[in-house]
Amino acid sequence: MSTERLSINQITVKRWSFEEVVRALARHRIGWLGAWTGPVEEYGVERAARLLRDHDVRVSSVCRAGFFTGTNPDGGGLDREANRRAVDLTAAIGADVLYLVAGGVRDDLDLAASRHAVADGIAELVPYAASAGVRLAVEPLHPMMCAERSVIVTLDQALDVAERFDPAHVGLAVDTYNVWWDPNLLPALDRAGARTISYQVCDWLVPQPHPLFGRGIPGDGAIDIPSLTRAVDAAGYTGPIEVEIFNESVWAANPDDVLVRITATFTQSVLG
């Protein structure tokens, strides 16, 4: 069926616990989940793996490790132990893609040095992830998140980092919200080719209702998502498509209704 590539990221229905999400996906006949470490740890990693198997739900990606610059919205600096724990969790629940969020600008405001720290941090994590069979996905975030979350802000820049490593170990995560504005997007997707190991979709709402939570259900905003999906596919990506939405009204709605709406519009608003 046309929604066989549909994956729901846990944050889209964040009111639900891990168990509630997995049961709901089975109920809605959605085969993929984009997981976050927090809810999985809360439920218990081994239990989570069992629950997923029992409901025939696969994990398209895990969010997240990273913050290699030592700057992140929760404070606390680079946490190598947490990053390795995220790798272990990813492998334990049968997933093989772990998102990396680079981290924001260092306190000394040295953007170039912050970017070097990201490449160094990834290099340090790669052997551990590789031995666990987990591929790291470098995700460029939208430039509006450069200060606090990610000094990696374009696909080309993410590729410059990822290409230092074996493609079996380090790939690229493409999220429509983060990259749609990029004048060099199509050549960069082409350049990425099989390096693209995860694809997330959501729309850009106009106006943005919040500096961080301005994402909408595909079809509700300014992004021509079907064109991007075609470009991602044409470059060689054939995997699941995760719907990941940060939006206070989506979070306030009944999560079952949100899943119904996403499923009903997926073919037209995402695949095109």
Add this chain to the structure above:
Amino acid sequence: MSTERLSINQITVKRWSFEEVVRALARHRIGWLGAWTGPVEEYGVERAARLLRDHDVRVSSVCRAGFFTGTNPDGGGLDREANRRAVDLTAAIGADVLYLVAGGVRDDLDLAASRHAVADGIAELVPYAASAGVRLAVEPLHPMMCAERSVIVTLDQALDVAERFDPAHVGLAVDTYNVWWDPNLLPALDRAGARTISYQVCDWLVPQPHPLFGRGIPGDGAIDIPSLTRAVDAAGYTGPIEVEIFNESVWAANPDDVLVRITATFTQSVLG
């Protein structure tokens, strides 16, 4: 003195009328104003020109013409007449730089076509501006404004457009808030060289207090502004440096206090 390049954009003290701003700049010994068409028209263009002369205040730039895609936050489509009026106003008040804001994504969400419309719109306006002695400044806005305000979002992209025209007629506007995150910023500034005909500064506040009004006084945020100023200067720009701030707390403050603070911190936080 070290603030001789300082220009204050009218929006920074938007509570003031045009007359109040000009008188205040003279009082604070600030020699440059970044003007907006609205307040000038309200005061009267010829009167404005006289007032500026009488107070020895020069206009570093005028904001704005453009919206060539037909999409702008105020609605109404492409207004060729308003664009020509902005050219006339710029010349009449003795300025020679008119900012262009490209316009957002067209209703059909075709980003590539929207970008073509910008190049076409500029081509149409250039002869009129050139004959008035006004240089058009293509301004890349931050990618967060791509949907509603400007499909031109990087310096390289702005240059790709500007370079189609005689540098005497079409240049580039660099605003720290809009471009600081760009991984290709330094090569692009170098490429721009003397095409850079206006330079605006403000800081990126962390966190952003508002989706549009998150700009701070230089020194209050995440941007290493002195480094950017040095790069802009090294590429050949020697003109005024406009402080342009969209921020509700700055607007709520006493405008005289705002000018005192900007002047006091200019050398350290902008020139470096």
